[in-house]
Amino acid sequence: MLSLVGLHKRFGDVVALDGAGFEVPPGRIVGFLGPNGAGKTTTMRCVLGLVTPDQGHITWNGAPPTHKDRLRFGYMPEERGLYPKMKIREQLVYFAELSGLGRKASAASADEWLERLNLSDRANSKLEELSHGNQQRVQLAVSLVHGPDLAVLDEPFAGLDPIGVDGMAAVLRQLAASGVGIVFSSHQLDLVEDVCEDVVIIDRGRVVLAGTLDELRVGAGFRYLAVAVDGRRWSPELEGIETTPDVQGRSRYIITDDIPIENVMTLAAADGHLTKFALEPPSLSDLFREAVGQ
């Protein structure tokens, strides 16, 4: 289990982290969200020891992570990069060895990952000869080739096509199923909703929302309501129900938890034959906007 407690970090006049903290349990996928400049990359760099926090602490299984512990972490930085002129199999073997695996184990793991990502036939290609999507897959393989206990992935889905996204999501789910704790950042909230059980939202260096998606949805205090009477859209005229445009620009209704649904239903039924009565939980986008005040 990875725990971050009260991390503070300042770069000159810029406050990057202002008491950020959360946990990544083994076998869980934690989506790490926040607007640009909220402190996601700095937090991840702190976990890897690339940045030393000014205050606060990080523990791995109850103790500050040693260099040896950190070699058991897998890291995919936001700024992608590998050696452009090095053959991809060589890079995988190199990074596996650098993470502490022996030569044979490194070679075996490299081959396994190449196979898994369908890159076996490109094993001896230089990285720069691969397509963007394939380079991204090699980057993921490099961060996981040593079989880490924790994976820290900064924007792993950025720049992938839908098939690439599916592949990446499948790999993450398999990893989590094998007990690896995963934390990844993303701006693609629908994706996060799909892949994650846990969500952490950071804003201006502080964690503003954290928990499982279900908890957060319940805790939001509102739901969406869609009602049709006699096949036509029905507008509730009740205090506490707000109108807000949905994605398509049509108006939809927000119903707060303190309004009894039975009352709304009774009112609607009084107007005619009830043909639709749907309640939807808030989306991650809603939670995100609410949390970061946008």
Next chain:
Amino acid sequence: MSSLRQVFLIARRDFSQRARSTTFLVTLLFTIGVVVAGGVLLASEVGSPDPYDIGVVGAEPDGLDASLQAAVGAFEREAVVRRYDSRAAGEDALGSGAADVLLVDGQEVVWQEEPSPQLAAVVASAVGESDRRRVMAELGLNEQDVSRLLSPPSLDSTTLAEPDSDAEAKQVGAYVGNLVLFFSIIMFGQFVLMGVMEEKSSRVVEVVLSRAQPRQLLAGKVIGIGALALVQLTVLGTVALVTLNVTDVADVDVAALGLQVVVTVFLWFLLGYAFFSAAFAALGATISRQEDLQGVAMIPAFLLAPGYIISFIALEEPDAVVARIASLIPPTSPLVMPTRSIAGDVPLGEVALSVGLMMLATYGLIWLGGRIYKGSILRIGAKVRLREAWRAARG
């Protein structure tokens, strides 16, 4: 996982990737070519000159061959006598360069262009001797008398100052050694600089640094590229020694001098490279864009240039005050001390002092360079100012 293993793995990667790069292989092959050509050229300059080709046509004095060989021997040269059927054939030989001079009927000497005074004296002396032998035989002198008349008593020779027959060769050796050192330090220093910058600009550095400390990465890179440099120097040194031995230069014991040059260059390269690569690495860490490269790449060259220039003073006058001082203190010592010690004789104490100061300075620079490297390596984008890098690396 020991920290040494990380350094080793990083060094091995830098070594093997760069050793396989086209740039390195082409440079190596080119320099091998230069060394072989240089050795052959040197051998032909310093080595025994070609024998004189002396053409003879028509009547000739008795015993001309023996007289010619004796006369040419006085100049420590050899002669090949070629006979032609006609004057025209002899002149053709002069024209084609097959003969250096043509002796016609033992009476006339024909040249293609400029007469050679030495060769003219050789031919005149040989013809004269043959003539004297003939006259003396006519006078009825016996063989013993002829020899007495023709062999004057030899003179004793004394030289007042002991000449250093190797002085010129030593100068050439020192010059070559200096040149090799200068270019090796610059070339492999640039490799370090580019390697560090490329890791930053390709952003791979963040992946590497999540697995190794900045100092391990720095040390691995410097050691890996340094090992490659030593391989190159060993190959070039071996090629140079083999070339010198095969071409067999006369007089001077070039092989022994060559070995001294190779060993000196090797040792001073280690010291010079360690010192300058720390500077190159620190500077490389402050930049991540190709366009910033020019600006910083010049700095180590400026540091090396004074040593290179003063080496020429040391070449002419190994004990000049400027050369002595510059050979003791960094950053000039890695170029000036080897030049001095090959070209002349340097007291062991001075060499020890120079090496000691160099090691001390290198230790300081590695510490300083390591800190700047650590403070700037993760800052991608604009050039990092040295002061910012210094502050960022606290702790």
